[in-house]
Amino acid sequence: MSEPTPADGESAAQEHTPPVNPAVEASKNFGITPEQYMLPASSEIRLLNPDGSAVPESEQGQEPGHEYPMPDTDRLLTAYEKLVVGRRINDQNMALVRQGRMAVYPSSHGQEACQVAAALCLEDDDWLFPTYRDSVAVMSRGVDPLEVMSTYRGDWHGGYDPRQYKVSIQATPLTTQLLHAVGVAHAAKLRGENTVTLAMCGDGATSEGDFHEALNFAAVFQLPVLFLVQNNGYAISVPLSSQTRAPSLAHKGVGYGMASERVDGNDLAALLSVLGRGVELCRQGGGPLLVEAMTYRMQAHTNADDDTRYRERDEVSEWVAKDPITRMQRYLSDQGALDDAASERISEHAEAMAKRLREAMASKPELDPQDLFRFVYHEPTTQLREQAAQLADDLSREEA
Amino acid sequence: MSVSKVSFAKALNTALADAMEASREVVVFGEDVGTLGGVFRITDGLTARFGRERCFDTPLAESGIIGTAVGMAMNGMRPVAEMQFDAFAYPAFEQVASHVAKMHNRTRGKLSMPLVIRIPYGGGVGGVEHHCDSSESYYAHTPGLKVFTPASVTDAYVMLREAIDSPDPVVFFEPKRLYWSTAQVDLDELRSQYENGTLPRREGRAVVAREGSDATLISYGPSVPVCLAAAEEAARDGMSVEVVDLGSVVPYDDETVAASVRKTGRAVVVAEAQGFASVASEIAARTQERCFHSLAAPVLRVTGFDIPYPSPSFEHHHIPSSERILDALDDLQWED
Numbered sequence: 195m196s197e198p199t200p201a202d203g204e205s206a207a208q209e210h211t212p213p214v215n216p217a218v219e220a221s222k223n224f225g226i227t228p229e230q231y232m233l234p235a236s237s238e239i240r241l242l243n244p245d246g247s248a249v250p251e252s253e254q255g256q257e258p259g260h261e262y263p264m265p266d267t268d269r270l271l272t273a274y275e276k277l278v279v280g281r282r283i284n285d286q287n288m289a290l291v292r293q294g295r296m297a298v299y300p301s302s303h304g305q306e307a308c309q310v311a312a313a314l315c316l317e318d319d320d321w322l323f324p325t326y327r328d329s330v331a332v333m334s335r336g337v338d339p340l341e342v343m344s345t346y347r348g349d350w351h352g353g354y355d356p357r358q359y360k361v362s363i364q365a366t367p368l369t370t371q372l373l374h375a376v377g378v379a380h381a382a383k384l385r386g387e388n389t390v391t392l393a394m395c396g397d398g399a400t401s402e403g404d405f406h407e408a409l410n411f412a413a414v415f416q417l418p419v420l421f422l423v424q425n426n427g428y429a430i431s432v433p434l435s436s437q438t439r440a441p442s443l444a445h446k447g448v449g450y451g452m453a454s455e456r457v458d459g460n461d462l463a464a465l466l467s468v469l470g471r472g473v474e475l476c477r478q479g480g481g482p483l484l485v486e487a488m489t490y491r492m493q494a495h496t497n498a499d500d501d502t503r504y505r506e507r508d509e510v511s512e513w514v515a516k517d518p519i520t521r522m523q524r525y526l527s528d529q530g531a532l533d534d535a536a537s538e539r540i541s542e543h544a545e546a547m548a549k550r551l552r553e554a555m556a557s558k559p560e561l562d563p564q565d566l567f568r569f570v571y572h573e574p575t576t577q578l579r580e581q582a583a584q585l586a587d588d589l590s591r592e593e594a
Numbered sequence: 595m596s597v598s599k600v601s602f603a604k605a606l607n608t609a610l611a612d613a614m615e616a617s618r619e620v621v622v623f624g625e626d627v628g629t630l631g632g633v634f635r636i637t638d639g640l641t642a643r644f645g646r647e648r649c650f651d652t653p654l655a656e657s658g659i660i661g662t663a664v665g666m667a668m669n670g671m672r673p674v675a676e677m678q679f680d681a682f683a684y685p686a687f688e689q690v691a692s693h694v695a696k697m698h699n700r701t702r703g704k705l706s707m708p709l710v711i712r713i714p715y716g717g718g719v720g721g722v723e724h725h726c727d728s729s730e731s732y733y734a735h736t737p738g739l740k741v742f743t744p745a746s747v748t749d750a751y752v753m754l755r756e757a758i759d760s761p762d763p764v765v766f767f768e769p770k771r772l773y774w775s776t777a778q779v780d781l782d783e784l785r786s787q788y789e790n791g792t793l794p795r796r797e798g799r800a801v802v803a804r805e806g807s808d809a810t811l812i813s814y815g816p817s818v819p820v821c822l823a824a825a826e827e828a829a830r831d832g833m834s835v836e837v838v839d840l841g842s843v844v845p846y847d848d849e850t851v852a853a854s855v856r857k858t859g860r861a862v863v864v865a866e867a868q869g870f871a872s873v874a875s876e877i878a879a880r881t882q883e884r885c886f887h888s889l890a891a892p893v894l895r896v897t898g899f900d901i902p903y904p905s906p907s908f909e910h911h912h913i914p915s916s917e918r919i920l921d922a923l924d925d926l927q928w929e930d
Contacts, residue, residue: 362668380662
């Protein structure tokens with residue numbers, strides 16, 4: 195390594211002063227230390243109890259810098275509808291897989307509150323980076339379910355236009371997409387655009403090297419990225435205790451110099467509040483941020499997985515009582531915001547979505563084998579043109 | 595306009611600066627590329643000229659560099675990322691093979707990856723382990739990537755400009771031991787010719803670097819000057835040897851290579867990388883498939899041995915030399 199030399203008028207000595215960190219500035223507003231600000235609150239943020247009652251403020255244990263208000267009822271009702279639709283689509287897709295109409299579907303049954311909140315906390319120009327399990331988040335952001343599901347039917351690797359929806363292709367490798375999210379945010383910052391990027395991954399994925407590199411790059415370049423880890427306790431079969439000895443995944447944030455929070459991932463109200471504030475902080479230049487949502491995958495990893503081999507039924511049953519839908523339903527009913535007519539309308543909407551998906555998946559799409567060669571490069575190489583001609587020739591002889 | 599002695603490194607540096615001048619979408623980043631100007635000084639002066647936002651140092655993390663380049667390309671930029679050395683690029687391989695190469699295809703053309711990954715590669719500079727690999731075959735084997743490697747000062751400039759302007763991702767291999775080679779070149783003239791579109795395109799086109807009639811040496815990157823030296827030596831023995839410089843490994847120019855071999859009837863493929871399952875193997879196979887009836891002898895290969903790149907004390911045994919090339923030419927069944 196050579197000694198740095200001064201460039202564009204800056205002295206080399208300035209390079210060695212501690213970096214300015216927006217989280218350090220923010221901590222001053224709360225009269226707490228930067229570390230207290232960066233570390234998550236001592237317990238996960240929860241606004242609604244599993245029985246649907248609001249957590250009294252006295253029991254929230256809210257700490258300076260970690261206070262979150264209850265979202266207003268209208269917003270919760272909008273979110274609740276997406277929750278119900280998301281659950282219906284999850285269950286519809288599992289049925290389609292069983293019927294052989296879809297190749298595979300990683301269901302987020304049980305995690306729908308995280309899915310809906312991730313989509314709802316973003317503005318139109320913001321970007322979402324989902325994983326393979328986050329189809330409900332993608333649809334909640336406005337992508338047509340048919341465009342999402344064509345991937346799982348096996349038609350192509352990706353179905354929708356990422357730039358049209360500001361939703362990246364659902365990532366299959368773990369955490370590679372977090373770096374893409376950081377790059378998108380970096381490009382936006384260079385152009386002076388005020389967009390926020392929300393990047394999703396699971397608990398097991400936090401062991402990947404790209405998780406570390408993404409968080410570090412985002413922090414070093416002070417980018418408006420909100421990292422959302424859905425901690426559902428398992429990476430296929432491997433429990434979180436085999437992934438990390440950290441006190442929580444949110445605690446990893448302080449190592450990068452970013453603020454973090456833990457939130458009840460089955461509490462849609464808390465998620466909307468925590469993620470909403472996170473996005474706002476990012477937009478004001480206080481990013482990046484890390485949020486860990488504690489949730490549970492109620493079904494197997496995919497239809498190809500057998501979860502009875504690695505987890506007790508009692509454990510799964512315990513989480514039934516913490517379901518995100520029932521708790522929000524009870525709260526909204528108690529508030530008088532969800533009467534029978536509204537419930538009826540919402541389930542009809544969900545049923546209509548499922549029916550449309552069912553019918554679409556029953557039809558066989560027209561697939562053109564020549565597409566295999568069309569998108570490898572902008573212009574096919576000579577070799578690809580030869581191979582395309584060869585395949586066309588093979589197919590014409592089969593037809594003859 | 596003036597012709598002057600220009601180094602390969604200066605040609606690359608000028609190409610980067612010209613591309614940054616031509617488009618604000620072009621950003622350059624990597625390890626030590628900012629204040630230092632890169633360990634080989636290829637990015638020298640770019641931070642001072644274009645600012646820290648457009649030429650900047652990243653944390654030391656190759657997957658992070660390429661992964662964020664993918665995101666930048668998704669969002670309208672044309673990133674040029676530097677990998678400090680060939681073997682240091684391996685941590686980024688997942689990003690390259692799974693995303694850089696596949697994003698355009700995965701999204702049916704909705705997302706483009708107009709990014710360049712610059713990799714100083716190859717040996718012959720007395721480098722220690724992990725600093726001398728010829729890793730082009732890994733990338734050439736991956737559909738969706740273009741693979742360029744210039745062998746002349748002019749091509750260094752032109753091909754880097756083409757790589758940056760390409761709508762597809764390009765892995766750009768820079769032969770380390772040619773960095774300090776020089777040629778009489780008019781860079782101003784080259785720039786205006788490139789920008790006027792009056793230069794013949796180099797992508798997908800092999801060029802005949804030396805004409806000959808008795809045998810063809812097919813090569814690329816650091817081995818091209820060795821082939822030219824061998825051809826010069828062969829000429830003294832009365833043998834007329836043609837040298838084809840690929841430059842563009844992917845897309846590959848079957849036509850120019852086959853035309854040369856059909857003319858000469860004999861061919862040797864020369865490359866520094868280990869030969870097994872390599873670019874050289876592919877060239878030999880394709881040449882045989884296309885030129886069988888014109889060939890007077892099997893296509894031979896002169897490559898590095900199938901060994902991990904050796905320590906500096908041994909590397910001269912490993913790198914294809916003029917002698918090994920001349921021996922191969924002698925073996926092309928001249929008596930039959």
